[in-house]
Amino acid sequence: MESILLFVLPFVSLAAFLGWRYITSQSRSSKQHDSNEKGVLDEIDPYQDIEPLPDFDWKTTPPIKNAPLKPVYHLTMALENIPLSSLIDMDNTYLTRLHTRREIMTTHPTATIACTPCVPAVNELYTWLIKTYLPKRFPTIYIPTPTGGDILNTASSEIIPSVPPPDPTQALKVLGSHIDTDFLLLLPSSQSAKDGSPIYHLEAFVTCFPSGFSTRAKLSCPLAEIHAPVPGYTAKLEKSMDRFFARIECGRCVKRxxxxLTTNDLLFSEGGNHLYENGSTDYDAPHPNDNDDAKQNLSTEEQILRQKASVHIPSCRLRSERQTLFRLPQTQALVFAFKTYQYRLEEVKEFGDGYAERLAEAMEGLGKGNVPEMEFYKRGVVWRERVVEFLRS
Ligand code: HEM
Incomplete structure (x- = not known):
């Protein structure tokens, strides 16, 4: 009997193993089949197949130099494909940033978080980020707890619930409190009159670091209206952006x-970073400084002269956003995410490798590209002379 068992057992084990392999491969390929019907690019599931960074230490990782410096500024989409794994970037500013984000969300609750009734998309983003993406990508920071599957954030020593809170604004707040990235969700809420293709509107956001615009004023707006303040957008970008947003496939992720250059160090800024035709620096609402100037009936030139006189080099920052865009597979919502970097001008000079000169050239090239008005819009007419002089000194 024993010898029969010894003879049969390996075959039974092998058969069981092959059976298990067959069943799992069938279930995997049926998942792939489902995904492909939704437009997933690859055989594997890109939302699950996240490449881990097993040794990542946020405390010893310096921020990347993110600004794309070109001698001539052209208004283009300038998108680059990246793996979904590279969605979030982290560095040694993480914990300080989490504190800043939480403070800003507390002092500006309605400016930083909002949501139309698009709960499924918010829940999908939350669940994927908290349960899948973060623990897989950064296993040294986000660790699943042994019971219940919640996540321990080892940097802040807090537990992040893996199930989204019932109130979507609370879910967005948790994301904003644990990830140094702003998230905006867009859905196809209208159609193009011309060819009937879907037009994407902003439906939810957690945006702690808006750079000179009011995110809440853009809630429910289509892409074109969101970009209304950007000179040249209608002529140079609108059509290709709408086409791109309508077609971006599940599993694809792009970056730009x-x-x-900001003349202050404020991370949360609903106005003040751009210049408009009347000399105002605020598109959506009157800015306190503008009110003073308006009261004194200052002309645009006078307002620019005033702003020029108050440029203070130590307060200036080179500011850059690492922006990404991808689609959620279930709700098909588009997620536009960005991480904000700030560099002091002294620091920029210390980068070496000709960086300061390349920045100075990029500043001089703002008005030389396909939309020369960008120099005015980005307030180059206010800060360029002083800042370029400093960078070359
Ligand atoms: C792939 C997607 C996108 C592209 C290619 C794009 C492109 C641009 C460009 C070229 C500008 C001018 C300044 C700059 O170079 O950044 C701009 C500005 C802006 N974009 Fe977008 N955008 C995208 C998505 C979005 C989304 C989804 C939102 C919000 C829901 C948004 C909000 C804004 C705002 C508020 C500005 C004005 C602020 C500024 O000029 O600094 N963008 N965008």
Missing amino acids: SNWS
Whole structure:
């Protein structure tokens, strides 16, 4: 009997193993099949197949130099494909940033978080980020707890619930409190009159670091209206952006970066970073400084002269956003996410490798590209002379 068992057992084990492999491969390929019907690019599930950074230490990782410096500024989408794994970037500013984000969300609750009734998309983003993306990508920071599957944030020593809070604004707040990235969700809420293709509108956001615009004023707006203040957008970008948003496939992730020069160090800024035709620096609401100037009936030139006189180099920051865009597979919502970097001008000079000169050239090139009005819009007419002189000194 024993010898029969010894003979049969390996075959039974092998058969069981092959059976298990067959069943799991069938269930995997049926998942792939489902996903492909929704437009997933690859065989594997890109939302699950996140490449881990097993040795990542946020405390010893310096921030990347993110600004895309070009000698001539052209208004383009300038998108680059990246793996979904690279969605979030982290560095040694993480914990300080979490504190800043929480403070800003407390002092400006309605400016930083809002949501139309698009709960399923918020829940999908929350669940995927908290349960899948973060613990898989950064296993040294976000660790599943042994019971219940909640996540321990080892940097803040807090537990993040893996199930989204019932109130979507609370869910967005948790994301904003544990990830140094702003998230905006867009859904196809209207259609193009011309070809009937979907037009994406902003439906939910947690945005702690808006750079000179009011996110809440853009809630429910289509992409074109969101970009209304940007000179040249209608002529140079609108059509290709709408087409791109309508077609971006599940599993694909794209990245772009921008840069600007701010004359203050404020991370949360609903106005003040751009210049408009009447000399105002606020598109959505009157800015306190504008009111003073308006009261004194100052002309645009006079307002620019005033602003120029108050440029103070130590307060200036090179500011840059690392922006990403991808689609959620279930709700098909688009997620636009950005992390904000700030660099002091002294620090920029210390980067070496000709960085300060390249920045100075990029500043001089703002008005030389396909939309020369960008120099005015980005307030180059206010800060360029002083800042370029400093960078070259
Ligand atoms: C792939 C997607 C996107 C592209 C290619 C894009 C492109 C641009 C460009 C070229 C500008 C001018 C300044 C700069 O170079 O950044 C701009 C500004 C802006 N974008 Fe977008 N955008 C995208 C998505 C979005 C989304 C989804 C939102 C909000 C829901 C948004 C909000 C804004 C705002 C508020 C500005 C004005 C602020 C500024 O000029 O610094 N963008 N965008």
